[in-house]
Amino acid sequence: MHAMVTGGTSGIGFAIAEAMAVSGGKVLITGRDADRVTQAVGVLVKSAAPGGQVIGVAADVRDRAAIEAAIDQAAGEFGSLDTLINNAGVGAFQPVEEMSDADWHRVIDTNLTGVFYATRAAIPHLKRAGGGWIINIASLAGRNYFANAAAYCASKAGLVAFSEAVMLELRNDNIRVSCIMPGSVATDFSGPGKHADESWKLTGADIADVVMDLLRHPKRALPSKVEIRPARTS
Numbered sequence: 001m002h003a004m005v006t007g008g009t010s011g012i013g014f015a016i017a018e019a020m021a022v023s024g025g026k027v028l029i030t031g032r033d034a035d036r037v038t039q040a041v042g043v044l045v046k047s048a049a050p051g052g053q054v055i056g057v058a059a060d061v062r063d064r065a066a067i068e069a070a071i072d073q074a075a076g077e078f079g080s081l082d083t084l085i086n087n088a089g090v091g092a093f094q095p096v097e098e099m100s101d102a103d104w105h106r107v108i109d110t111n112l113t114g115v116f117y118a119t120r121a122a123i124p125h126l127k128r129a130g131g132g133w134i135i136n137i138a139s140l141a142g143r144n145y146f147a148n149a150a151a152y153c154a155s156k157a158g159l160v161a162f163s164e165a166v167m168l169e170l171r172n173d174n175i176r177v178s179c180i181m182p183g184s185v186a187t188d189f190s191g192p193g194k195h196a197d198e199s200w201k202l203t204g205a206d207i208a209d210v211v212m213d214l215l216r217h218p219k220r221a222l223p224s225k226v227e228i229r230p231a232r233t234s
Contacts, residue, residue: 091151
């Protein structure tokens with residue numbers, strides 16, 4: 001696979017990039033902080049199987065030009081691009097009455113508009129490659145809404161709808177689009193309901209397993225939406 005993973009410096013994105021590298025894939029990760037990108041690439045390179053390759057680019061998905069350049073760089077470095085993982089995401093958890101314009105736009109522009117930018121830029125490359133995958137990491141918050149998370153829930157609900165519409169547009173181009181909707185995941189993502197003991201939660205590796213399972217599906221099969229939650233509550 002020749003892949004790009006947004007938000008690949010930690011958490012779910014890092015776990016996905018690691019699984020790809022271990023399997024011998026070529027992957028470009030993005031992140032907003034250049035130092036964290038460099039550190040993550042250094043770790044991932046050590047776990048890459050023979051033939052695997054890991055590179056990184058400091059890019060904010062809200063920056064259209066930067067994300068388009070990252071897509072082009074991945075395709076150029078690897079010779080093609082056949083997999084896009086839209087994982088970058090942020091949250092802002094407060095009542096709407098108290099939410100600033102900046103927080104609203106930070107969440108919507110990262111979690112939804114950034115996915116649009118990356119997806120639009122990747123489609124021509126995937127078509128040239130003869131097909132591939134676009135996998136969007138959404139959330140069960142895109143269906144199960146909760147108070148003090150209006151921006152986050154709206155962004156993830158929009159991402160689910162965006163994913164399904166794009167899936168219908170691209171399925172006859174041999175480009176499969178899937179949306180993964182995790183429940184509670186133990187990562188450094190800041191959100192409500194954080195517990196001292198998070199052993200009951202999903203891990204980034206659990207979501208990476210789902211991604212790798214999707215990539216292994218035969219071409220006739222398209223699991224277009226996957227819900228995954230902890231097997232039990234806290």
